[in-house]
Amino acid sequence: MQAFHFDAQPLSLPPGHRFPQHKYGALRERLAARVPGLRLQPAPKAALPAVRAVHTHAYVDKVLQGGLSAAEQREIGFPWHPGMPVRALHSVGATLAATRAALAEGLAMNLGGGTHHASAAQGGGYCVFNDVAVAARWAQRQRGVTQVLVIDLDVHQGNGTAALFAGDPTVFTLSLHGAKNFPFRKVAGDLDVDLPDHCGDAAYLQALDAALSEVERRLPRPPELVFYLAGADPHEGDRLGRLGLSTAGMAARDERVFAWLRRHRAATVLLMAGGYPTELEQLLDVQQATVEQALALWAEWNNPAPSLNPTPDDAFGAAAGG
Structure with missing residues (x-):
């Protein structure tokens, strides 16, 4: 399975x-040492036309160019520095590359991504450009994808993604998030599930x-392309x-999400999204553990067991349109 960093x-x-920010390199090193089935690759930089197709x-x-106001920088949460746009474009590039790979192989991942607070004309919550929105629009325009699904299980509501796809039936946004957590002014998506603080496993899984x-x-x-924001912050x-x-x-x-994806056999991009660890x-x-589950599904899709009664739907490529 291809994984971009x-x-x-x-x-x-x-x-x-x-x-x-140190968590990204630490995750790459951990996966390189312990998950040999991954093909770890440095992310390319996203092309500006793809970014401009979503952002003003x-x-x-x-x-x-460093023209963000002080208020805009505070909203994003980072001070501007020449490295900011470089990093932001590579973050989007990782998701674009993973999308290409997923449409070819069924499943691929970005070791970061899930920058779901960025909307058309502003960033927010440590998100500069919205990688999922850029990749979704690229897949629709360049690969003819007609139905996209965003499964956002980061603990924070994906307000930027919801705003970008408001009223667009070709992109369905699902978000499970803390009701009282950031962003404090939510933007309604297609299906929002507000959860109370300290809800715990049983209530969360029932809601999911x-x-x-x-x-x-x-x-x-049926979805042809799914973006799964597997935030570790719950x-x-x-x-x-x-x-x-x-x-x-x-x-x-993760088991529930991957079981759902297994049934629907849609090309899937896994994003690590949020995580603010004490340890x-x-x-x-x-x-x-999330990556290992994804890798198992990728292996299943790319090395399927022989079918006694094969049908056209048995081929992932036929089902996914890829």
Whole structure:
């Protein structure tokens, strides 16, 4: 399974800044050492036309040229530095590359990504450009994908993604998130599930089961491309998450999502999204478990067991249109 990373370009952050940028390199090193089935590759830089297809030209130019106001930088959470646009374009490039790979092989991943707070004309919540939106629009325009599904299980609501696809039936957005967590002013997506602080495993998994069933009922057509934001921040060890899922609960979350994807056989892009650990190794354990489940599904799709009664739907490529 192809996995794209972009941790070579660090941000220039002040001392004590709470964004854990070191986690990206640590995850890459962990996966390289412990998950040999991954094909780890440095991310390419996203082409500007793809980014401008989602974000306004004025906003993109301000990011590239250092024209963000102090208020805009505070909203994003990072001070502008020449490394900011470089990192942002590679973050989007990782998701674009993973999307190409997923459409060819069924499943691929970005070791970061899930920058779901960025909307057309502004960033926010440590998100500069919205990688999922850019990749979804690229897939629709360049590969003819007609139905996209976003399964956003980061603990924070994907307000930017919801705003970008509001009123667009070709992209369905599902978000399970903390009701009282950031962003404090939510933007309604197609299906939003607000969860109370400290809900724990049982309530979370029950809500997820109901949400996935509701997606099946409401999708206008079967999804051809799915973006799964597998944020680690619902975990009980996360500094900002507050939902209190155990490690076993996080694994059960992923099992449900991958079982749903197994049934629908849509090309899938896995994104690691958020995670603000009190203990880095605990975060890496959760993320590694997610990746291992994804790798098992990739292997199943690319090395299917022989069918006694093959049909056209048995081929992933036929089902996914890829």
